[in-house]
Amino acid sequence: MKIHLQDSYSEVESLVLPVAQSAREQILAHWAATTGLPAELLVQDFKAEHKEIAVLYPREGSFPARRLILLGVGERPSPEKLRQALRALVHQQKSRFSGSLGIDFLSASRPAENSDVISGYIQAACEGALLGQYDLGRWKTAHSKKEHTAPGPAEMVWFVPREWKPAGKEALERAQALAAAQMRVLDLVNAPPNHLTAEMLGRAAQEAGKSAGFSVTVLSKKEIEAAGMGGLLAVNRGSALPPAFIIMEYQPAEKAAQKYPKIGLVGKGVTFDSGGISLKTIPTLHYLKSDMAGGAAVIGVLEAAARLQLAVQLIGVVPATENMPDGAALRPGDVITTYAGITVEVEDTDAEGRLILADGLAYLKRNFNPDAIIDLATLTGAATISLGNAAAALFTQNEELAARLSLAGEKTGERVWRLPLWDDYNKSIESAIADVKNYGGPPAGAITAAKFLEKFLEGHPAWAHLDIASVAFTDSEFSAGKSSTGFGVRLLIDYLIGLTVRDGV
Ligand code: BES
Ligand code: ZN
Ligand code: ZN
Numbered sequence: 001m002k003i004h005l006q007d008s009y010s011e012v013e014s015l016v017l018p019v020a021q022s023a024r025e026q027i028l029a030h031w032a033a034t035t036g037l038p039a040e041l042l043v044q045d046f047k048a049e050h051k052e053i054a055v056l057y058p059r060e061g062s063f064p065a066r067r068l069i070l071l072g073v074g075e076r077p078s079p080e081k082l083r084q085a086l087r088a089l090v091h092q093q094k095s096r097f098s099g100s101l102g103i104d105f106l107s108a109s110r111p112a113e114n115s116d117v118i119s120g121y122i123q124a125a126c127e128g129a130l131l132g133q134y135d136l137g138r139w140k141t142a143h144s145k146k147e148h149t150a151p152g153p154a155e156m157v158w159f160v161p162r163e164w165k166p167a168g169k170e171a172l173e174r175a176q177a178l179a180a181a182q183m184r185v186l187d188l189v190n191a192p193p194n195h196l197t198a199e200m201l202g203r204a205a206q207e208a209g210k211s212a213g214f215s216v217t218v219l220s221k222k223e224i225e226a227a228g229m230g231g232l233l234a235v236n237r238g239s240a241l242p243p244a245f246i247i248m249e250y251q252p253a254e255k256a257a258q259k260y261p262k263i264g265l266v267g268k269g270v271t272f273d274s275g276g277i278s279l280k281t282i283p284t285l286h287y288l289k290s291d292m293a294g295g296a297a298v299i300g301v302l303e304a305a306a307r308l309q310l311a312v313q314l315i316g317v318v319p320a321t322e323n324m325p326d327g328a329a330l331r332p333g334d335v336i337t338t339y340a341g342i343t344v345e346v347e348d349t350d351a352e353g354r355l356i357l358a359d360g361l362a363y364l365k366r367n368f369n370p371d372a373i374i375d376l377a378t379l380t381g382a383a384t385i386s387l388g389n390a391a392a393a394l395f396t397q398n399e400e401l402a403a404r405l406s407l408a409g410e411k412t413g414e415r416v417w418r419l420p421l422w423d424d425y426n427k428s429i430e431s432a433i434a435d436v437k438n439y440g441g442p443p444a445g446a447i448t449a450a451k452f453l454e455k456f457l458e459g460h461p462a463w464a465h466l467d468i469a470s471v472a473f474t475d476s477e478f479s480a481g482k483s484s485t486g487f488g489v490r491l492l493i494d495y496l497i498g499l500t501v502r503d504g505v
Contacts, residue, residue, distance in 0.1 A: 002155040003126070003172055007162040009106065013099030014153075015065035016089065017107070018125070020077045024048040028070075030107060035063045042070075050074030050081055051088045065102060069093075079124030080413035086125050090132025091478055094152040101153035103129065105160045115167035120411070122158065122168050126175035127182075127490075129156060134183055136190060136479050148187050174308060178493060181304035182486035184208060188296040189473060189484030193272035193289040198236075198320035201269055201292060202244040205299050205318065212306040214250035214314075227339065229363070231355035232319045234336040234346070238276055238329025239322040244269075245363075246295070248302045248316035252309060261499050262313040264370030265302075265492070266360040268353045268377035269295030269320030276349030277325045278332055287482055291353070293472035294376035295320060297488030304493050311500045315368045319356040323349070335434045339363055340456050345431040347439035353379045354438055354449055358456045365460055372401060372462040372505035375453065376488050377469075382445025384470035391415040392471045392487065395450040396464035400504055404495055405464060414491035416466060425451045462505045 019027050025043055032039035035058035046054045052072030058065070071089050073081050090097070103125060135150040137143050160168045188196060188204055196204075202218035209216035221242040224232055229245065236243040246269070252260055270291035274280060280288070295318035302316045330336070334346045336355070340362035344355065357377055364373060383393040391409070394416035396402050402418055409415040425447050428440035436455055440448030450465050457463045471487045499505065 001153065003176065004155065004157045005165060005168050005172060006157055006159055007106075007165060009064050009102075009159055010157065011064050012102035012157055013065065014067040014069055014097060015102040015104055016069045016071050016086070017104045018071050018073050018077075018082060018085065019046070019048040020073050021048045021075045027107065031068065035059070035068065046070050046072070048072035048074065051085050053089055053092070067096075079120045079411070082121055083124035083128035083413065086128030087132040088477060090129050090152060094133055094150055097153040098151065099153065100155045100157055101129070102157045102159055105158065105164070115164070118164050119167040119171035119174075122160065122164070123171035123175045123178075126156070126158070126172050127179050130175065130179035131182060134186055134478070136483060138187070139192065139195075148183055177304050177307035178490060180307065181212075181300040182489050184303060185296045185300040185486040185489055186484045188299070189290050189293045189486070191289070193322070196271055196289070196292070197241045198244040198269065198271055198322065199242060201271060201295060201318065201320045202246050205246045205248055208299050208303045209248060212303040214248055214302050214306045217247045219245035219247070227363070228337075229319070229339045229359040230336045231338040231344070231359040232321060234330045234334070235270075235276070235323050235352040235355050236321040238324040238326045240324070240326070241322055243319070243321035246316070246318040246320060248299065248314075250302050250306045250314040252311050252313065255311075258311070260311055260313045261372070261505055262315070262368070262370045263496065263499070263505070264315045264364045264368055264373045265298045265317070266357060266364055266373065266375040267295035267298030267316070267318045268292065268357055268375075268379065269318040270353060270356070271320060271322050273323045273350070273352065274325060276323045276352060277329050278348045278350040279325055280350060287473060290473035290482075290484065291378050292320065293378050293484065293487065294468060297376050297468070297472075297486070297492070300486065300489040301492045301496075304489055305496060308493070310493075310496055312496050314496075315364060315370060317360045317364045319360040321356065323352045338456070340458070342436065342455060343434040345434040345437040347437045351438045351449070353377050354452045357453055361453060361456045362458070365456075365458055372464070373457065373460055374464045374466065374492065376466045378472050379467045380446045380449050380469055382449075383467035386419065386446055387417055387470055389470055389474050391417040393446050393467040394418045394464060395421050395447070395467070397421055398462045398464065401462050401464050404498055405491070408491050408494040408498065412490035412494045414471070414487055416491070419447055419450070421447070421450060421454065
C-alpha cells in the first residue's frame with residue numbers, strides 16, 4: 001500500500017476525522033459548515049466515544065471526499081487510544097475501502113505539542129490503520145494464502161500541518177516497520193501447530209532475516225545435542241518432530257567510534273504445549289499453539305529493529321520444540337543436565353518453558369555476554385491469575401531496566417507490571433536430589449518460575465523476564481475466539497529506541 005504525507009487536502013475516497021470529546025462541538029461545527037450537514041444533529045448523534053464511528057456522505061462537490069468518517073477517540077486521547085480506534089475502524093469497515101483513505105490531522109485543534117508527542121500520535125494511528133487490515137483467515141479455502149491482509153484501501157494519505165511533516169515522515173516509517181513485524185508475529189502465533197513446527201519457526205526467522213537484514217543460524221537436533229542443551233532436548237523427547245535452536249544477530253551499520261549497547265533477547269518457542277506426560281486437562285488445549293509467542297516476538301523485534309536500522313546490537317535466541325507425551329517422553333521424576341551444567345529434577349513436565357529457556361539464557365550469556373538480557377515467555381497460568389489481560393508480569397532486580405520497560409509499556413500500550421524476585425521464593429524450588437526442581441507448587445507460580453530462570457543467568461546484572469502468558473493470545477474484537485496480540489514488539493522497540501537516546505540499559 002502506498003502511504004503519503006501531505007500538508008494540504010486532496011481528493012480522497014474516504015476521509016477519517018479523529019475526534020476527541022473535548023474538541024467535539026468545535027470540530028463538528030466546522031465540518032457542518034464545510035459540508036452543509038446539520039450541525040445540531042451531528043452534535044446530538046455523535047458523542048466521540050472511543051471507537052464510535054459515524055459515516056457521512058457530503059453532497060458531491062461540497063467536499064474533497066465522498067465519505068466523511070467521524071472517529072471517536074474518547075475523553076482523553078492518547079496514542080494507544082488512537083491506535084485502537086483506527087485499528088477497529090479499518091477492521092470493521094475495510095470492505096468499504098478500496099480507493100484512497102485520508103486521515104485528517106489538519107483540522108484538529110492542536111496545542112503546541114513537541115515533535116515527539118506528535119510523532120507518537122501519527123505512528124500509533126498509522127500502525128492501527130495497517131493492523132486493521134490483518135486477516136486471520138489464511139486457512140480458509142477461499143483465501144489466497146499469500147497475503148495476510150484483506151483487501152482494503154489502495155493508499156493512505158496523512159494530512160498534517162506543514163510543521164509536523166518531518167516528525168510525521170519518521171512516524172509513518174516507524175509505523176510501517178512495526179506493523180510489518182507485528183503482522184509476522186500475528187501470523188506465527190496464530191498458525192496452527194501442524195503448520196508451524198520448530199523447524200518451520202526456524203525457517204520463518206530466516207525469511208524475516210533475509211527480508212529485514214539480520215543474520216540467522218538455526219541449530220539442528222544434532223548440533224543441539226553436540227552443544228549439550230539438555231533442557232531443550234528433554235522437552236523434545238516426547239515429540240515426533242525435531243527441535244530447533246534459533247540464533248539471530250542484528251548489527252547496525254558501522255559508524256566510527258560509536259559503541260552500541262548489546263542487547264540479548266530470548267523467547268520461548270514451544271510450538272504446542274500438551275503438558276507432556278503431565279498432560280493438560282483443559283478444554284482449551286488448542287490455544288496452546290500460542291506457546292511460542294515469546295519466540296515470535298523476539299523474531300519480530302529483530303525484524304523491526306533491522307528495518308528501522310536502530311543503533312543497537314541485538315542477539316535473539318529462540319529454543320523451539322513441541323511438548324508432547326509418548327513412550328520416549330520426559331517423565332516426572334527424571335533428572336536432567338542443562339546446557340549450563342545445572343541439574344534439574346523434573347517434577348512436572350508441563351513446566352517445560354523454563355527448561356528450554358534455561359538453555360537459551362545460559363547460551364546467550366556465555367556466548368554473547370550482552371549488556372542486558374530480556375526474555376519473553378508464555379510461562380505460567382499464574383501470571384494470568386495475578387494480572388489478567390491488562391499487563392505482562394515483569395521480573396528484574398535491575399531498577400533502571402524496570403523503569404525503562406515500565407515506561408515503554410505505558411507509552412506503547414503493552415503494559416508490564418513488576419512482581420518481586422525475593423530469595424524467599426527459592427525455597428519452593430529446592431530439590432533434595434538435584435540442583436533445583438522445575439515446579440514450585442501453586443503459590444506464587446509466576447514468581448517461582450522466574451526464580452528458576454534466574455539461576456541460569458549466572459549473576460548477570462541486567463536481566464528482565466517478561467511472563468506474557470496473559471497478554472500474548474487473547475479475546476478481542478478482531479476474531480472469534482482468542483488470537484495473537486503480537487505483544488512485545490512495540491514494547492521492546494520503544495525500549496531499544498530509548499537506549500539510542502539515553503545511555504545505560
Ligand atoms: N505454556 C504454559 C502456560 C500457559 C498456560 C500459557 C495457558 C498460556 C495459556 C506453561 O508451560 C505451563 O504449562 N505452565 C504451568 C506451570 C506449572 C506446571 C508449574 C501452569 O501455568 O499451569
Ligand atoms: Zn506447560
Ligand atoms: Zn508452555
